[in-house]
Amino acid sequence: MSLPHAILTALLEKPSSGLELTRRFDRSIGYFWSATHQQIYRELGKLEQAGQIRALVPAQPARGQKKEYEVLPAGREALSVWVARPEDPKQIRDPLLLRMRAAAVVGAPGLDTELRRHLALHRRQLAEYLAIEERDFPPERTAAQDRLRHLVLRGGIDLENFWIGWLTRALADDAVPEAPEPE
Amino acid sequence: MSLPHAILTALLEKPSSGLELTRRFDRSIGYFWSATHQQIYRELGKLEQAGQIRALVPAQPARGQKKEYEVLPAGREALSVWVARPEDPKQIRDPLLLRMRAAAVVGAPGLDTELRRHLALHRRQLAEYLAIEERDFPPERTAAQDRLRHLVLRGGIDLENFWIGWLTRALADDAVPEAPEPE
DNA sequence: CACTCCATGTAAGTCGTTACATGATTCG
DNA sequence: CGAATCATGTAACGACTTACATGGAGTG
Numbered sequence: 001m002s003l004p005h006a007i008l009t010a011l012l013e014k015p016s017s018g019l020e021l022t023r024r025f026d027r028s029i030g031y032f033w034s035a036t037h038q039q040i041y042r043e044l045g046k047l048e049q050a051g052q053i054r055a056l057v058p059a060q061p062a063r064g065q066k067k068e069y070e071v072l073p074a075g076r077e078a079l080s081v082w083v084a085r086p087e088d089p090k091q092i093r094d095p096l097l098l099r100m101r102a103a104a105v106v107g108a109p110g111l112d113t114e115l116r117r118h119l120a121l122h123r124r125q126l127a128e129y130l131a132i133e134e135r136d137f138p139p140e141r142t143a144a145q146d147r148l149r150h151l152v153l154r155g156g157i158d159l160e161n162f163w164i165g166w167l168t169r170a171l172a173d174d175a176v177p178e179a180p181e182p183e
Numbered sequence: 184m185s186l187p188h189a190i191l192t193a194l195l196e197k198p199s200s201g202l203e204l205t206r207r208f209d210r211s212i213g214y215f216w217s218a219t220h221q222q223i224y225r226e227l228g229k230l231e232q233a234g235q236i237r238a239l240v241p242a243q244p245a246r247g248q249k250k251e252y253e254v255l256p257a258g259r260e261a262l263s264v265w266v267a268r269p270e271d272p273k274q275i276r277d278p279l280l281l282r283m284r285a286a287a288v289v290g291a292p293g294l295d296t297e298l299r300r301h302l303a304l305h306r307r308q309l310a311e312y313l314a315i316e317e318r319d320f321p322p323e324r325t326a327a328q329d330r331l332r333h334l335v336l337r338g339g340i341d342l343e344n345f346w347i348g349w350l351t352r353a354l355a356d357d358a359v360p361e362a363p364e365p366e
Numbered sequence: 367c368a369c370t371c372c373a374t375g376t377a378a379g380t381c382g383t384t385a386c387a388t389g390a391t392t393c394g
Numbered sequence: 395c396g397a398a399t400c401a402t403g404t405a406a407c408g409a410c411t412t413a414c415a416t417g418g419a420g421t422g
Contacts, residue, residue: 001380005282006281012288031275033275033281034274036383037402065390079285079288079289083291084293086297087279092216093185093216097215098185099266102188106262145288148283151283151352151353151356152280152287155283158348161345162345163272165341184408200374201375205373219410219411219412249372249374250374
């Protein structure tokens with residue numbers, strides 16, 4: 001039930017077309033809620049049907065025509081309700097942790113290589129977040145909105161730091177079977 | 184594509200019936216890959232069809248009859264292949280972070296209460312993990328299997344610590360609205 | 367024998383992924 | 395005008411969720 005609310009949030013921040021939304025989901029919003037353009041178009045259709053958003057430039061129902069959406073009062077209301085509703089944290093579901101557990105049973109030559117690869121990916125992601133932080137959240141600005149968005153970004157940063165720490169430790173612990181040396 | 188491999192791992196650790204698997208997915212395995220009993224029964228059917236597991240006590244195809252499954256060589260092989268295959272980390276997808284972002288747009292009276300609730304839940308989960316660590320991983324035992332499984336548990340522990348740290352900071356930062364905000 | 371719990375399963379619907387289709391626009 | 399790119403959309407499938415159905419076994 002999160003995708004429609006992610007879209008409403010994005011549209012409130014800035015009215016957009018489907019493709020623009022897709023692009024934004026590849027950047028800021030997508031850093032904590034990803035979605036493909038097919039999901040987005042389908043959901044836009046549902047939200048329009050439900051009277052929570054509406055398309056500007058309504059005249060042309062043509063196929064390749066750009067359609068910009070904006071949020072209606074009903075949509076803003078629905079989003080407010082969702083934000084206020086308690087929701088328990090989801091169970092963890094991580095394929096890498098699962099693979100380690102499986103490796104404890106069937107063995108895993110080369111798993112250390114995979115861990116190093118993940119470590120590099122997380123370091124890159126962390127660097128990207130830190131660059132965004134430096135660009136968007138200089139120390140002096142402290143509007144409430146900014147602080148909330150900064151907190152969300154800090155969440156991403158902390159998560160990457162968790163992975164980097166855990167992977168580093170895993171590799172140092174020497175518990176992970178090593179890959180055969182390449183020639 | 185992770186669920187069948189989670190089941191194979193669980194069955195290799197100990198042959199079980201569907202309901203026993205469900206229970207184990209509520210405990211150890213489920214700490215990093217959760218699944219409902221419907222998912223598990225369906226997947227058990229597929230795995231049996233595919234010749235990767237087989238049911239013991241085969242005579243009775245009765246409905247309420249307990250069926251114990253064990254992994255066949257083909258299943259073990261399939262699991263080994265999966266463990267060795269590279270797979271990129273998934274994008275973050277967290278409803279709480281999304282709600283915070285939405286709160287930056289529509290406001291969120293009482294969000295701090297929700298954060299405190301999450302904080303308590305994560306502290307409880309952490310305590311549970313630490314109890315398991317103390318019970319299952321005393322300092323002296325260092326078999327390779329144990330170290331891998333310990334690493335996985337450390338992953339869970341570190342993740343809970345991430346949430347506790349982030350939530351604590353969020354509450355301390357005073358960026359989270361405690362009362363309705365005008366727009 | 368009614369009740370409860372154990373155990374397996376069906377059904378329906380939503381969400382997410384992958385592949386592909388089609389019209390509109392721009393630019394050499 | 396031909397090709398690339400922009401933009402929206404269809405189709406199909408698999409994963410996940412929720413609600414419910416059915417049979418078996420033990421117990422008062």
